[in-house]
Structure formats: C-alpha cells, structure tokens
Amino acid sequence: GQQLNQSPQSMFIQEGEDVSMNCTSSSIFNTWLWYKQDPGEGPVLLIALYKAGELTSNGRLTAQFGITRKDSFLNISASIPSDVGIYFCAGRAGGGADGLTFGKGTHLIIQP
Amino acid sequence: EAGVVQSPRYKIIEKKQPVAFWCNPISGHNTLYWYRQNLGQGPELLIRYENEEAVDDSQLPKDRFSAERLKGVDSTLKIQPAELGDSAVYLCASSLVRGQVEAFFGQGTRLTVV
Helix, strand or coil: CCCEEEECCEEEEECCCCEEEEEEECCCCCEEEEEEECCCCCCEEEEEECCCCCEEEECCEEEEECCCCCEEEEEECCCCHHHCEEEEEEEECCCCCCCCEECCCEEEEEEC | CCCCEEECCEEEECCCCCEEEEEECCCCCCEEEEEEECCCCCCEEEEEEECCEEEECCCCCCCCEEEECCCCCCEEEEECCCCHHHCEEEEEEEECCCCCCCCEECCCEEEEEC
C-alpha cells in the first residue's frame, strides 16, 4: 500500500524559531492535507493543497504541494507555545472523497 | 456549525466483549469515514461511506468489525469480540463532496481492551 514518510519525527525548538517539516511518498498524490493533533483530540485541518506547485498560507503556516506530486512541505514561522502538538501530513491518491493516507507525524515541542 | 460528534470519548472493556462507537457527521456531509489510530501512528482508514453505501471497506477486519450508516447520516462501528490489539483511538471524519474535498475529524473514542 501507499506510505508517507514524514520527517523529522520530533523537533525541539525555542519559541520564536521557524519550523520546517516535510512528507514524501513513493507514489503520486492528487491532494495533500496538513493536520495538527493535540493530546486527546482529533486531527484539525490546517491547510489543503490541490495542485502541484501550489503554495498556500494560513496565518503563520505555509505549505507547498511539490512539483513531482510526491512530496509536500509545511513551514511555521515565529513559533509560539500553542504550536506544540503533532503535525500530520495526509495524501489522497484518487479523486473525490477517497480516504486519506497519513504520515506518522512530527511531534513539535517548544521550549519557552 | 457543529463539528463531527463522537461518543463515547473513552471506553474500557475486557477482551472478548463487544463494543460500539457512534458518530454524527457535520450536517449535510454525505461522506463519512472511520479511521483507527494506534499509539504513535497516523490514522488508518477502516471504511468509507457515500451516503448509506460502504464504498471502501477493504481495510476493515470483517471477521470482527462491522459498521452501518442506515439512513446516510449517523454511523455506528462495532467490534465483536474485542481483542487486546484493538486498543486504539477510533476517529470518525466527514466530507462534503463538492469541488475540493476536505475531511473534518471528530474527537475520537479511545478504546482500551484489558
């Protein structure tokens, strides 16, 4: 089956630093989504990407859909304590409402 | 607008017992998903419904798992009998299939089988 490789597995950073994480796949995806999950909660959608090369921002978050359609990147600028959590990339290989394939997550820890 | 609602939030059962989870999707969303999330992993799709029809259940362990969405709105996922390895968070998500499709998740049900 399809697999998404998400890196890094965890990040320890200082408040105010910028963060970068990425997701790669051996196969092509038509949609990339980035989610954040807090302890005891379900994933919350941050950014959705639908076209190769697309660059989309949501406040301090910016994500890009790779040109090859096999990767995606998420950047967080000027991190703040509430950015702590687990970030998941998710891809959809088919069209419409097909199910998502998730990465294993990047655990972001911010030291004040 | 209310989000995806799941109940119960937590469930502890003994192995070999049955258990059921309930999900009410966002109003008007015709697609409903059940995912399972093991500790330290991303969610994995179990089943997808388009209205009341299960259109993708290839990852559902059918010997012990069943699901239904009788009227195309809320859904129930059942495990009978539960095994120790079924301990996980069970997440429900829904989508509105119109143009670009985004999936929104509920808070999940954390199942512990002892």
